[in-house]
Amino acid sequence: MSMWWSLHLRREAASVPLARRFLLGTMETAGVDPDISYDLSVALSEACANAVEHGGGRAGTGGAGDADAASAGDERSGRACGQYRVTAYLDGEKCRIEVADSGPGFPSRRTLRTAPHASAGSPPDARPAASHGRTAVRPPAMAESGRGLCLIEELADHVHFGNRPGRGAVVSFDKVLKWREGALLMVS
Numbered sequence: 001m002s003m004w005w006s007l008h009l010r011r012e013a014a015s016v017p018l019a020r021r022f023l024l025g026t027m028e029t030a031g032v033d034p035d036i037s038y039d040l041s042v043a044l045s046e047a048c049a050n051a052v053e054h055g056g057g058r059a060g061t062g063g064a065g066d067a068d069a070a071s072a073g074d075e076r077s078g079r080a081c082g083q084y085r086v087t088a089y090l091d092g093e094k095c096r097i098e099v100a101d102s103g104p105g106f107p108s109r110r111t112l113r114t115a116p117h118a119s120a121g122s123p124p125d126a127r128p129a130a131s132h133g134r135t136a137v138r139p140p141a142m143a144e145s146g147r148g149l150c151l152i153e154e155l156a157d158h159v160h161f162g163n164r165p166g167r168g169a170v171v172s173f174d175k176v177l178k179w180r181e182g183a184l185l186m187v188s
Contacts, residue, residue, distance in 0.1 A: 001185050002091040003030070009048075011055055011082050011101075016048040019086050023097070030090060031183020040095055040175055043155040044086070046148035047099035047171045051084035055101025055168060092185050094157070096174040105163035 007022060009015035020041045027037035084101040149171075153159050156173035163169055179185070 002089070003185070004087065004089040006085060006087040008083055008085050011052045011084060013052060015084075016045055016052060019048050020045045023088060026088065026090070027095075030185045031180045032090075032095070032185075033178035033180060036095075036175060036178050039155040040097065043152045043173055043175075044097055044099070046151050047097070047173070048084070048086065050148050050171065051099050051101040051103075051169075055084050055103040056082075090177070090185060092177070094174050094176050096172065098170060098172040100164065100168060100170045102168040105169045106161055 003026075005022070005026065007019060009019060023044050024037055024041050027040070084099060087098045087100075089096045149161065152171065152173055155175075157175045159171070159173040161169070161171055
């Protein structure tokens with residue numbers, strides 16, 4: 001058995017715990033191992049927080065205070081920048097989560113890619129021969145923000161950061177599921 005759900009949420013801080021609780025409730029009901037549920041809920045919280053913070057229209061700065069102005073400006077063009085979408089798929093073997101917003105999207109691929117363990121003297125976009133597939137830029141050690149994408153990479157088994165042409169950013173990630181004894185969706 002498999003299931004999926006999709007939420008369309010306003011770009012407001014209160015939507016982040018709502019999405020997280022919805023996911024945790026789904027996982028609990030299905031019988032997913034609590035450690036896996038927790039990892040996915042933290043990764044989802046980070047992706048949602050990024051959508052709230054950066055997922056607005058190009059007209060404003062993208063901050064939470066611009067949500068109404070950006071939304072009003074983009075309603076004329078048919079885009080709803082005051083919202084983002086969370087979709088989760090549970091198929092018995094893994095859970096795949098996608099968070100899509102209507103913001104400016106991620107910077108170019110070159111800017112996103114970095115070495116997982118760059119030396120102190122290396123430029124931020126330097127890569128060793130084996131990059132380990134990292135796509136998120138690690139923030140400076142003393143930075144107060146900017147760790148969300150790296151955290152998602154650490155908690156999920158597979159992560160993709162992408163752009164929908166002219167329509168915003170998409171963060172998708174998945175994780176192999178472990179089940180509690182007698183779980184509803186457990187693979188036989």
